[in-house]
Amino acid sequence: MPRPARPLRSRRRHLALAALTAVALGAAAAAPAAHAQDEPTDLITNGDFADGTAGWWTTANLTGAVDAGEWCIDVPGGTANAWDAIVGQDGLPLVTGESYELQFTARASSDVSVRALVQRPVDPWPTALEEFPLLTAEPQDFSFTFTANADWTDAQLAFQIGRHAEPWQFCLSEVKLLTGAEPPVYDPDTGPRVRVNQVAYVQDGPKRATLVTESAESVPWRLHDAEGALVAEGATAPYGEESTSGESVHVIDFSAVTAAGEGFTLTADGETSYPFAIGGDAYRDLAVDAMSFYYPQRSGIAIDDAIAPGYGREAGHVDVAPNQGDGSVTCFGGACDYTLDVTGGWYDAGDHGKYVVNGGISVAQLMSVYERTLHAPTGDAGRLADGSLRIPEHGDGVPDVLDEARWEIEFLMSMQVPAGEELAGMAHHKVHDERWTGLPLMPADDPQPRYLYPPSTAATLNLAAAAAQAARLFEPYDAEFAAQALEAAETAWAAALAHPDVYAPNTSPDGGGPYGDSKVEDEFYWAAAELFLTTGAKEYEEFVLDSKLHDADVFSESGFWWGEVAQLGKLDLALVPNALPGRDEVVAQVVAGADLYLAQQDESPWDLGYGSNGNFDWGSNSAVLNRLVVVATAFDLTGEARYRDGVLAGLDYILGRNAMGNSYVTGYGSHFSENQHSRWYANQLDPNLPNPPAGTLSGGPNSIASTWDPVAQRWLAGCAPQRCYIDDIGSWATNELTVNWNAPLAQIANFAAEQSGDLQVSPSCEVEYRINGQWPSGFNAQILVTNTGDEPLEDVTLRWTMPTGQSIVSSWSVKLDQEGQVVTATDLGGGTALKAGRTFTFGFIGSKDGRPAVAPAYVGCTAG
Ligand code: 9MR
Numbered sequence: 035m036p037r038p039a040r041p042l043r044s045r046r047r048h049l050a051l052a053a054l055t056a057v058a059l060g061a062a063a064a065a066p067a068a069h070a071q072d073e074p075t076d077l078i079t080n081g082d083f084a085d086g087t088a089g090w091w092t093t094a095n096l097t098g099a100v101d102a103g104e105w106c107i108d109v110p111g112g113t114a115n116a117w118d119a120i121v122g123q124d125g126l127p128l129v130t131g132e133s134y135e136l137q138f139t140a141r142a143s144s145d146v147s148v149r150a151l152v153q154r155p156v157d158p159w160p161t162a163l164e165e166f167p168l169l170t171a172e173p174q175d176f177s178f179t180f181t182a183n184a185d186w187t188d189a190q191l192a193f194q195i196g197r198h199a200e201p202w203q204f205c206l207s208e209v210k211l212l213t214g215a216e217p218p219v220y221d222p223d224t225g226p227r228v229r230v231n232q233v234a235y236v237q238d239g240p241k242r243a244t245l246v247t248e249s250a251e252s253v254p255w256r257l258h259d260a261e262g263a264l265v266a267e268g269a270t271a272p273y274g275e276e277s278t279s280g281e282s283v284h285v286i287d288f289s290a291v292t293a294a295g296e297g298f299t300l301t302a303d304g305e306t307s308y309p310f311a312i313g314g315d316a317y318r319d320l321a322v323d324a325m326s327f328y329y330p331q332r333s334g335i336a337i338d339d340a341i342a343p344g345y346g347r348e349a350g351h352v353d354v355a356p357n358q359g360d361g362s363v364t365c366f367g368g369a370c371d372y373t374l375d376v377t378g379g380w381y382d383a384g385d386h387g388k389y390v391v392n393g394g395i396s397v398a399q400l401m402s403v404y405e406r407t408l409h410a411p412t413g414d415a416g417r418l419a420d421g422s423l424r425i426p427e428h429g430d431g432v433p434d435v436l437d438e439a440r441w442e443i444e445f446l447m448s449m450q451v452p453a454g455e456e457l458a459g460m461a462h463h464k465v466h467d468e469r470w471t472g473l474p475l476m477p478a479d480d481p482q483p484r485y486l487y488p489p490s491t492a493a494t495l496n497l498a499a500a501a502a503q504a505a506r507l508f509e510p511y512d513a514e515f516a517a518q519a520l521e522a523a524e525t526a527w528a529a530a531l532a533h534p535d536v537y538a539p540n541t542s543p544d545g546g547g548p549y550g551d552s553k554v555e556d557e558f559y560w561a562a563a564e565l566f567l568t569t570g571a572k573e574y575e576e577f578v579l580d581s582k583l584h585d586a587d588v589f590s591e592s593g594f595w596w597g598e599v600a601q602l603g604k605l606d607l608a609l610v611p612n613a614l615p616g617r618d619e620v621v622a623q624v625v626a627g628a629d630l631y632l633a634q635q636d637e638s639p640w641d642l643g644y645g646s647n648g649n650f651d652w653g654s655n656s657a658v659l660n661r662l663v664v665v666a667t668a669f670d671l672t673g674e675a676r677y678r679d680g681v682l683a684g685l686d687y688i689l690g691r692n693a694m695g696n697s698y699v700t701g702y703g704s705h706f707s708e709n710q711h712s713r714w715y716a717n718q719l720d721p722n723l724p725n726p727p728a729g730t731l732s733g734g735p736n737s738i739a740s741t742w743d744p745v746a747q748r749w750l751a752g753c754a755p756q757r758c759y760i761d762d763i764g765s766w767a768t769n770e771l772t773v774n775w776n777a778p779l780a781q782i783a784n785f786a787a788e789q790s791g792d793l794q795v796s797p798s799c800e801v802e803y804r805i806n807g808q809w810p811s812g813f814n815a816q817i818l819v820t821n822t823g824d825e826p827l828e829d830v831t832l833r834w835t836m837p838t839g840q841s842i843v844s845s846w847s848v849k850l851d852q853e854g855q856v857v858t859a860t861d862l863g864g865g866t867a868l869k870a871g872r873t874f875t876f877g878f879i880g881s882k883d884g885r886p887a888v889a890p891a892y893v894g895c896t897a898g
Contacts (some may be wrong), residue, residue, distance in 0.1 A: 040215060040471060046279070055526045061452070065233075068822075070814065073214070074213050074214040075213045077126045077211040078191065079123065079873075081138075081209035082103050082208060083105050086100050087100060087402060090122070091122055092107065092120065092122075095113075095118070096108065096109065096110075096121065098381050102785060103207050104207040105205065105206050105207065105840065106203055106204070107195075107203065107204045108201065108203055109198065109202050109203065110203060111202070112199060113196040113198070114196075114356065114470040114475065114480070115194075115197050115471060115475070116149040116194035116197045117194045117472060118197065119191045119195045119196035119378060120192050120193065120194050120195070121192070121195065121204070122190055124155065124190045125188055125189075125778050126188075126189040126211060128152075128162060128184070128185065128186045129182075129185055131182065131614065132181070132213060133180065133214050133488070133593055134162075134180055134181075134182065135177060135179045135210075135211070136163060136176075136177070136178045136179075136180075136191070137177050137358050138175075138176055138207070138208060139174065139208040139852050140176065140193075140205065140206050140207075140588075141169060141174065141205045142169035142203065142205070144169065144200070145169065146169055146195075146198055147167065147168045147169070147719045148167060148169055148194065148195045148204070149164065149193070149194035149195075150164070150166075150176075150192075150193055151164050152180065152189055152190070152191055152211070152388070154186055154188060155188070156189065160184070161747075162744070162748075163180040163748065164744040164748075164764055166718070166764070168719075168721070172248060179215045179217070179218045180748045181218065181348065181751075183751075184319035189646065191211060194204065194472070196381045197472060197748075198252055198707065205786040218748060218749060222760070223695075224693070225308060225694065225696075226306055226307050227305045227692075228243055228244075228245050228255075228302050228303070228305045228307035229244045229246065229691045230300060230306045230308060231311075231685065231686040231689045231691050232310055232697050232703030232704050233310065233311065233316050233317075233320070233699075233703055234310060234311040234316040235311070235312050235636075236786065236789050237294050237313035238292060239289075239678075239789065240641075240679045240682055240683045241287070241289045241312070242286060242287050242288070242641050243307065243691060243882045244283050244284070244639050244691055245283060245284070245285075245286060245303055245305075246281045246283055246693075247272055248282055248850060249284070250274075252269045252284070253268075253284065253301065253303050254267060254269055255300055256300070256301045256302070257291060257300050258298065258299050258301065259293065259295060260295060260296060260298070265291060268286070268288065270285065271284060271287070272300060273431040276638075277646065277755065277817065278512050278642065279640070279754055279757065280757065281693060284302075286300060286302060286871040288300070290431070293312060294312050294315075295310075295311065295313070296309070296311055296811045297309045298311070308690065308705065309726070317783055317787040317789075318417065319416070319698070321417065321730075321783040321784045322422065323628075323701065323728045323782045323783075324780040325400070325403065325423050325434070325435055325438065325729075325784075326342070326424040326729065327729050327730055328340065328425075328686060329423070329426075330345040330347075330727060331381055331773060332380055332381065333349075333350050333360065333378060333379055333386070334349060334350065334352055334378040334445075335378070336348055338347075338726065341426055347476060348477075348478035349478060350381070350386065350476070350482070351386065351477060352377060352478075354478065356480070357479075357480055357530050357685075358475075358481070358482065358483050360376045361377050364483055364485065364486065365487075365488070366485035369488060372579045374449065376388070376445065376465050376486070378444055379393060379445025379446070379448075380393065380773045381477065381714075382772060382773060383770050383771060384772075385466070385470075385471075385713065386467060386475075387464060388445065388464065388466065389463070389464040389466075389508075389547065390446055390449050390461050390462065390497060391462060391463070391496045391538075391551065391596050392596045392772070393773065394446060394496025394497060394643070395496065395595075395596045395599060395602070396773040397442040397443055397446070397504075397777075398499060398564075398602060399774075399778060399780070400435060400439050400777050401436070401507055402503075403435055403784050404418055404435050405606075406667075406670065406791065408782075408835060409609050409856075410609070411893075414787075415688055417784070417788075418784075419434070419769070420433060420434060422433055422549070422697050423435065423438065423568050436507060439504065440505075440508070442500075442513070442773075442882040443504045443519060446496075447518070447519070449461045449462045449486075449497065450497065450522060450525070451529075457529065457536075458529065459494070459525040459529030459777050460526070460533060461490075462490060462493065463487050463490040463492070463549065464547075465484055466484060466485070466546030467484055467545040468482050468483045468543075468544065468545050469482055469543055469544050469545045471713065473713050473716050473719055473763065474713055474723055475713045477713075487538075487546070488538075488552070489536060489833055490538040491534055491536045491537065492538055492557050494526045495530050495561040496561075496599070497523070497559055498524075498526035498530065498562075498565065499523075499557070499563075499564040499599070499602070500521075501519040501520070501523035502524075502561070502565045502569075502856075503564050504516070504519040505517070506567065512687050520568065524565070526561075527561055527565060528796060530554075537550070537552040538551055549596065554834060555581065555600075555874065556599045556600035558577070559580065559583045559584070559599075559603045560599045560602050561603075562581065562601040563578055563602075564606065567606055567607065567610050567612050570839070570885060574742060575614060578607070578614065584620075584746070585619075587623065587626070587627075588623075588627075589601060589624070589626065589631075589664060590781065591647070593644075593657050593660050594660050595651075595774075598631050604623060604624055605663070608620050608624040609671065611888075613837060624664065624671060625668045625671060625672060627664050628667070628680075631662075631665055632665055632676070634646060635680060635684055638695075640686070640691055641684055641686055641687060642684070642692070643657060643680075644658045645664075645756070647746075648755055649737055649738075650735050650736055650737040650755040650758060651736065652733065652767060653735070653736075653775050654735050655732065655734030655735075656731070656774060658684065658688060658734075659731075659778035659779055659781070660778050661684070662680075662684045662685065662778070665779050665782070666678075666782065666785045667679045669705055671892045673892065673895070679785070682789060685786060689702060690703045693757050694757060694759055699731055699732075699779065700726045700727065700732075701730075702728070702729070707732035708761065709763045709769065710730060710733075710761075710763070711763050711764070711765065712763070712771055715771075718762070718894055719763060719856070729776075729779075730771050731775045732761070732768075732770070733769060733772065733775060734768065734769075735756050735758045736758055736759075737753070738758075738767075739765065740752075740784040743768075745762045745764035746758070746760065746767050749762075750765075780891060798821055798822045798824075798827065799819060799822070799823075799895035799897060800819070800821075800822050800826075801817065801819050801832060802817070802818040803893055805887050805888070805889060808886065808887045810884070811881060812880060812881050813840075813879075813882055815878055815880060815887075816846075816877040816881075817832070817875070817877065817893070818874070818875050819868065819874045821869065823870060826867040826868060826869050826870060827897035828897055829898030830862045830863075830868050830874065830896075831858065831895070831897070832854045832862075832893055833856065833896070834856075834890040835890050836852065836857055836880070836890065837885075837887075839884075840883075841880060842879075843879045843880060844878065844879050845877065845878035845879075846876060847862070847875065847876035847877070848860070848861060848862055848878075849861040862876060863872045
């Protein structure tokens, strides 16, 4: 039989080619230079089973027989984990830097995938090779190469063959572990060297592409439409060697093109890009998909296939065996004498854990998708209305994104320590399995006991911040729930003040991630800001003003993420109307942060404002997107087009204009991530399971991934930062999906969806908003609108958000409509054009509560 006969999914072909090369060279004895004198040695004892099963062992639940050099083993059904049934051989010596080839032939009585490992058989199971070969009734020859990065005298070859529901038979023959193999080479399919945003360029937005080329000179480029007609042409701008990609690149700028449609391609240097759209609705779709990602991520509810087609499944962790359920969970190690019902919420990622700090930041960012539409001049709440997402809660009159957020907020609230206990009001840091489970494993099939892990100040404050934000957003829809959320937030706040230094450790018991955090000033700041925005209370105002983070520059290189949340407080203080003394300073900080991120982005030939220091962190794609959230907020605050354009260009990197030629969003683009690490979207391991839903973001390149997961260790050592990525389900350090990474994707996709033409902020329209007088219950405002450009402005419309507690009573020389807090001003100057250099003036009387009247942070001006 030709080797390798391993069935390959198209995306994995490059890996197979590397393995094939290794085999061919090995077979021809063309061993690598360092081992030129050595004949390959086989480390396996009795790999041809000539001596029965001598040298091999199995777990006690397996029986088998050898016949004609093939060992066939009966595997029982109904086990949960791959490692519940193992065939192995121990005592294999591995040498650092040496490359090895594992060969074997295997078949199975039914189509199953198994886990083939070379590892050390001691906790934490360091792994040199992990593969998931798919077996069929036909015997197949498999070949995998790897390089050892430690000296082990006691490595183990293990075939983990458990976790299948039905009994089956596993047959193994011709097993070899050969020394002297050619090191595996990662040669990913990066597609055409003309790298584009594979989804869409906004019609009047920036349009750039990046050409990977060795050419030192500028080369011509051509843009063609779907019919092949030439639309535009120009010359590239050479950039030279670029550090994050390790490649030499040129920039193609076709921003001047305003033609719209699908199927455009760019050609340069003999390469034609993947097709892309200009204009159109792609970002509206992406916005819906990125937010609908959360429904099948829900715990504690059956996923309805009619709502999320292809993703229907049983409810996870609802006290139905084999689940032990989240209905009555106690503390790990007997640390408490109560149980909590923590059913519900979202699974964090590809695991079944639920972590409060990460849930808190995720739900806050999702709520901000909605909250932004109330306060940003281009915000469009209509797109988020009841019925807009693929979720079950249609017809309740609540915007769907808030319904989705509520699923998580209720879970966060359930994690609070009950009244009467020592740490009452604090939130448990997390709930997860006692031990890590294997892949795949549907949520409903997880048999592990689950525990609450100790409360932490960070989790308590995350809950306080998210629940406080929920309280103000749910107020118009469900006042009772809003009040409950506020009570939970204030209780949490008081508990955090009473226990300000209970830190979650950086190491975790088995079965879940640590989410360790021993610096909580930022959590205090964020929670105080949200509580202030919701209540206006002095206590929170003072806390915000007194925090040393209030004047500090938190918009630094490292951006914001679950461990660094002060920015979230500042973004909301800047955007959500409030009467914080010196609020302008916060607005200025946000804008300065956006300037920094934009300046970094402008330096990059990929429009990538991240990682120029050579570090791409775990979940780097979320860091890229979180920076864009800051830039987007600067646009909402200033209306300056360069921030809008910065966000749109920054999105290119995520959607394919990168060193991998890969869109990191499932279902978007020609070449996209689809094997994200997940226990239930595990199509790569079991063809009966789906890939992740469209709109799922992959974590993305991680420059130190090879120190983490075995797949990255095997393929990504020595990679340039942007290339430290592999679309393999085993690479949890580069290719996981998480609730906190999809949230900024949802924010930026929603922002992009709104930049499609209708609501342009006019750059030549300047607005001055004066409070001319105020008394305890009211105020008098005058607004001056000046045309600073050379052309007349037609149909001038202003839009702003009234600070909380203020509303319009009467007005003159204008038509004012107030919906909620959003005011729209039309009919300025009786509807006539505003001539160049001229000013319209109008005014109104407003009512207010006890707080001083303040001007809104920003007034948007659009013209027809
Ligand atoms: O996103 C987390 C990242 O910042 C950490 O460096 C990493 C290691 O502790 O863990 C990541 O979070 C994982 C969590 O611990 C468990 N669920 C999956 C998360 C994403 O990989």
